[in-house]
Amino acid sequence: METAIIIPSYKPDEKCRAIIDELIASKFPHIIVVDDGGEEEFASFFEDIKAFPEVTVLHHAKNQGKGRALKTAFHYILNENVPVDGVITIDADGQHLLSDMLKIAERMKQKPDAVILGARDFSHKAVPFRSRFGNRFTRVLFRLSTGTVLTDTQTGLRGFPVQHLPLFLSIKGERFEYEMNVLGSLKANNIPIEEVEIETVYLNENKSSHFHPLRDSFHIYKIFLLYGLSGGASFALDIGLYSLFIYFWKEDAPEMFIIFATIAARVLSSLFNYFVNRHKVFGQGSSKSLIRYYVLAAFIMAVSAGSVHLLYNEWLGRGEVVLKVLVDTILFIFGFVVQRAWVFRKEE
Known part of the structure; x- marks a missing residue:
């Protein structure tokens, strides 16, 4: 299965560059980075990575949110007929390991029609309290709202078959709520879900996250x-x-x-x-x-x-x-x- 990696990026740092370097070294042929309006000071970052033939950079003139960044990448793949069977979305903050991306890619080969989710272990001592509590609370409400039982509703490491991208483009949401809305749409559209256990990585108490608890929790x-x-x-x-x-x-x-x-x-x-x-x-x-x-x-x-x-x-x-x-x-x-x-x- 040919797989593209999608990285929504807002104000990227050296951790994002390290991820891209690892992906290139691992022979991923299609790496799509979405510059979500990260201001002029980050322009050199995106210019540098454009030099690699595996990397495509898509730009937003201003910050529009993670959901819109994902849709921009989905549009590009469909409009340009990028020769891939599936896409893997990852975060730009270094919390997703290359070994886990490979796990997702392998499961996508085995289950080509399913959405594959990377599931973290929230019982781990390294997980910040707000993330542990937020995931448990969200899991309960998500189960009540959709009838779907998931281990990790907030994971950014996800594998999507290309055949489902037109549906995902029709789903409402521009920011973090979009990812939850996508999960909520799967059961209603008879799309199977698979979870793959991945490493639980939190850097500096997850302070690099652009998730706003009050605003984004309301949408979710x-x-x-x-x-x-x-x-x-x-x-x-x-x-x-x-x-x-x-x-x-x-x-x-x-x-x-x-x-x-x-x-x-x-x-x-x-x-x-x-x-x-x-x-x-x-x-x-x-x-x-x-x-x-x-x-x-x-x-x-x-x-x-x-x-x-x-x-x-x-x-x-x-x-x-x-x-x-x-x-x-x-x-x-x-x-x-x-x-x-x-x-x-x-x-x-």
Whole structure:
């Protein structure tokens, strides 16, 4: 299998040059370096590496992010018909070893249709706390969001068959969130995933990373955050409508006003929640999704009431409010998983 190496590079240093030298010495025929607007002071770096026939340098006039740099390289490979069967993306900070790149290349030969991911061991003592915690947290949310179990969701060492590059060019994202979006698209498009264990290398506590925890984490986790905001807005609407109906119906139907107000408010707020989740949170769904949504809602309501009743009457005998909060928190996460996998699933 002919393989191209892609290196998105922003403000490269001697570690990036060392990687390129190793790749050239190892006879990789296609090394594509993307200059992601690293300012004038880095121009000489890119001019120097252009001298090697194996190296192609693509330029951004200004910094556009890692996701855009990867797309630029994908575009180049497809538009120029570069004679390769697959690409391996690596980081420019020296944290990916040549031996691990060769592992990825070898697995790509064995699994030519699969995306191959380099997986680090985050139990290693050398892993900085923020990286260890961030990976564990992201793994949980990624599994909830996509149903895919991965060891390392933030690895930059990845092998992609060229046949999948047109799909990856259509995926949203310009910065670090793009890599997560690509992973999230694999299961939905029936693309197999393979993981290869690689060395865990962190240089200087990973201070060279351009990953911004707050900004980039928001993009990575935003589907779950949007789901939470949708639920909160629906709850507020439910309470607001209930109060409004109570105000208008209390005098007209004194015996049934609470029941009427509760039912009307819940129906309207749930319709609001359904449409927001379908069009803004998950962005997909069929004509069957409305029926599935209300089947799930009825199930969750029954489980919530039954669980709190059982826990209160049979075991604890106190703390009914706390029990309600705990049970509904678990069901909130359960509801997210079921809505993603069943209610708003992508129809064939």
